[in-house]
Amino acid sequence: MTNNNSKYSKHPETLRSARWYAPDDLRSFGHRSRAMQMGREPSDWEARPQIAIINTWSDINPCHAHFKHRVDDIRRGISEAGGFPIELPALSLAENFVKPTTMLYRNMLAMEVEELLRSHPVDGVVLMGGCDKTTPGLVLGAVSAGLPAIFVPAGPMLRGNWQGNVLGSGSDAWKYWDERRAGNIDRDEWIAIEGGIARSYGHCMTMGTASTMTAIAEAMGLTLPAASSIPAADANHIRMCAASGRRIVDMVWEDLTPGRIITPAAVNNAVTVAMATGCSTNAVIHLIAMARRAGIDMSLEDFDQASRDIPVIANVRPSGEHFLMEDFYYAGGLRALMTRLTDFLALDTVTVTGETLGETLQGAEVYNDEVIRPLSNPVYREGSLAVLRGNLAPDGCVIKPAACDPRFHDHTGPALVFDSYPEMKAAIDDDDLEVTADHVMVLRNVGPLGGPGMPEWGMLPIPTKLVKQGVRDMLRLSDARMSGTSYGACMLHAAPEAAAGGPLALLRTGDMVHINIAQRRLSMDVSDDELARRRAEWTPPRPAFARGYGWMFAQHIKQANEGCDFDFLETDFGPAVGEPDI
Numbered sequence: 134m135t136n137n138n139s140k141y142s143k144h145p146e147t148l149r150s151a152r153w154y155a156p157d158d159l160r161s162f163g164h165r166s167r168a169m170q171m172g173r174e175p176s177d178w179e180a181r182p183q184i185a186i187i188n189t190w191s192d193i194n195p196c197h198a199h200f201k202h203r204v205d206d207i208r209r210g211i212s213e214a215g216g217f218p219i220e221l222p223a224l225s226l227a228e229n230f231v232k233p234t235t236m237l238y239r240n241m242l243a244m245e246v247e248e249l250l251r252s253h254p255v256d257g258v259v260l261m262g263g264c265d266k267t268t269p270g271l272v273l274g275a276v277s278a279g280l281p282a283i284f285v286p287a288g289p290m291l292r293g294n295w296q297g298n299v300l301g302s303g304s305d306a307w308k309y310w311d312e313r314r315a316g317n318i319d320r321d322e323w324i325a326i327e328g329g330i331a332r333s334y335g336h337c338m339t340m341g342t343a344s345t346m347t348a349i350a351e352a353m354g355l356t357l358p359a360a361s362s363i364p365a366a367d368a369n370h371i372r373m374c375a376a377s378g379r380r381i382v383d384m385v386w387e388d389l390t391p392g393r394i395i396t397p398a399a400v401n402n403a404v405t406v407a408m409a410t411g412c413s414t415n416a417v418i419h420l421i422a423m424a425r426r427a428g429i430d431m432s433l434e435d436f437d438q439a440s441r442d443i444p445v446i447a448n449v450r451p452s453g454e455h456f457l458m459e460d461f462y463y464a465g466g467l468r469a470l471m472t473r474l475t476d477f478l479a480l481d482t483v484t485v486t487g488e489t490l491g492e493t494l495q496g497a498e499v500y501n502d503e504v505i506r507p508l509s510n511p512v513y514r515e516g517s518l519a520v521l522r523g524n525l526a527p528d529g530c531v532i533k534p535a536a537c538d539p540r541f542h543d544h545t546g547p548a549l550v551f552d553s554y555p556e557m558k559a560a561i562d563d564d565d566l567e568v569t570a571d572h573v574m575v576l577r578n579v580g581p582l583g584g585p586g587m588p589e590w591g592m593l594p595i596p597t598k599l600v601k602q603g604v605r606d607m608l609r610l611s612d613a614r615m616s617g618t619s620y621g622a623c624m625l626h627a628a629p630e631a632a633a634g635g636p637l638a639l640l641r642t643g644d645m646v647h648i649n650i651a652q653r654r655l656s657m658d659v660s661d662d663e664l665a666r667r668r669a670e671w672t673p674p675r676p677a678f679a680r681g682y683g684w685m686f687a688q689h690i691k692q693a694n695e696g697c698d699f700d701f702l703e704t705d706f707g708p709a710v711g712e713p714d715i
């Protein structure tokens with residue numbers, strides 16, 4: 134098969150894979166003979182784009198369980214369009230099972246993707262992901278590898294159901310767990326909730342990190358139009374997989390690389406969509422990392438500013454009140470949402486289709502104004518996210534003002550400080566714990582370095598004593614992240630983190646903490662002299678790893694406000710996108 138269309142910029146002889154298969158030499162003889170060992174023929178590689186399918190399936194990732202079959206639909210699409218599929222399995226990163234936290238391994242997946250693509254005879258790639266860290270991990274690696282890439286989102290699972298109540302991933306687990314701790318739900322009911330909250334394959338179906346990140350991938354132009362909203366169990370998802378397989382083959386001929394798609398305007402579009410969906414706070418870290426890999430400088434202020442301008446219009450939990458991703462899909466999905474944001478979006482950005490974003494939105498409409506609200510009737514007029522600074526977090530921390538009780542928007546209260554998760558866990562159920570609803574609960578040494586890997590511990594549980602009094606929200610501060618399905622008055626990602634010597638390390642129980650969201654301030658009432666005295670006494674916590682990947686992680690991890698990438702993977706270290714060598 135040959136390609137004679139002059140609009141394409143790649144030709145059979147310039148395919149990257151031809152460097153493995155075409156030369157009349159001994160090494161290429163090895164490649165050809167070994168391909169034939171697998172039953173292949175010269176027509177399988179001659180003038181045929183070789184397409185990697187990076188599959189993050191595993192036997193212990195419920196969000197990607199269907200990838201075992203969907204990969205065959207992608208293969209079918211690739212073959213139909215004249216490519217040759219090569220499945221390359223990669224780290225699966227199941228959010229619910231990987232300890233201590235998948236975030237420890239996001240960069241490992243990114244490195245794996247980059248090196249799989251660098252080292253194999255492939256011309257383009259289909260990225261299969263969706264569970265939280267898999268999306269940024271795959272995209273980061275593909276950006277640095279620089280080959281044409283298309284992202285296939287796993288799709289959200291179906292709505293949960295328990296006794297006729299709709300259940301949302303994460304959010305309702307936290308909610309009903311508080312009711313169980315308060316004694317309002319018995320064990321049998323709790324077990325029934327366990328069986329009803331996750332009814333099908335697919336990723337979390339709230340607007341958590343998974344749904345936020347796949348929406349971001351689509352808004353940046355990395356998926357086929359509408360791909361990110363399709364429920365995993367919907368037959369449209371199968372067709373989207375095949376269509377993505379067909380499309381990547383043409384992307385190879387067109388040499389449509391991530392570098393042409395991820396522009397500053399495309400990143401801004403992603404921020405706009407993230408804000409309008411009431412995004413997971415994790416999106417901040419991942420998007421900064423992705424932008425920086427693409428050589429685009431991006432900071433927390435970009436999010437803070439966008440949050441002041443862009444209303445939340447996706448009425449999906451946890452920011453919205455009732456609806457879930459399945460409802461969002463029936464309401465028109467992400468394309469429909471973007472039609473409401475055209476004043477904020479750059480519509481001339483290029484997508485994987487080769488068309489502009491504006492062209493791909495043609496014909497999209499909102500079918501349910503309650504789920505995808507008009508700008509005139511938003512879920513929140515502003516405040517998807519705010520960045521606070523002060524002597525507790527000089528490099529910033531983030532909070533979702535819209536998701537917390539307004540009485541905390543301007544608050545002063547005494548700190549209750551925990552140095553570790555086990556210390557907090559041991560104290561939280563103690564009826565004698567000295568804590569009131571006005572306290573600011575603090576958990577530290579749980580940042581990128583301290584966690585290690587910045588676990589999702591930032592939504593500290595409300596002390597049981599207060600839960601029994603009916604308290605369901607209070608101010609919490611940490612250098613950790615929180616799940617995108619979490620909610621409440623949680624200040625997260627404090628930077629620099631305590632384990633790296635950030636001033637959060639110097640706070641003591643009883644110090645007064647001030648927060649003022651309108652002024653974007655977070656401070657502790659401790660004098661500079663006293664802070665200097667405490668710093669002289671401070672010793673860093675013992676490193677978590679003496680060897681291996683964890684040791685390397687600790688040497689190279691950057692802080693949350695910089696995206697938690699490894700320093701040596703950023704473009705400052707050398708160009709991210711280049712023609713990989715054999």
Ligand code: FES
Binds near residue numbers: 196229265
């Ligand atoms: Fe996989 Fe939530 S556990 S997306």
Ligand code: MG
Binds near residue numbers: 265337341342616618
């Ligand atoms: Mg999550």
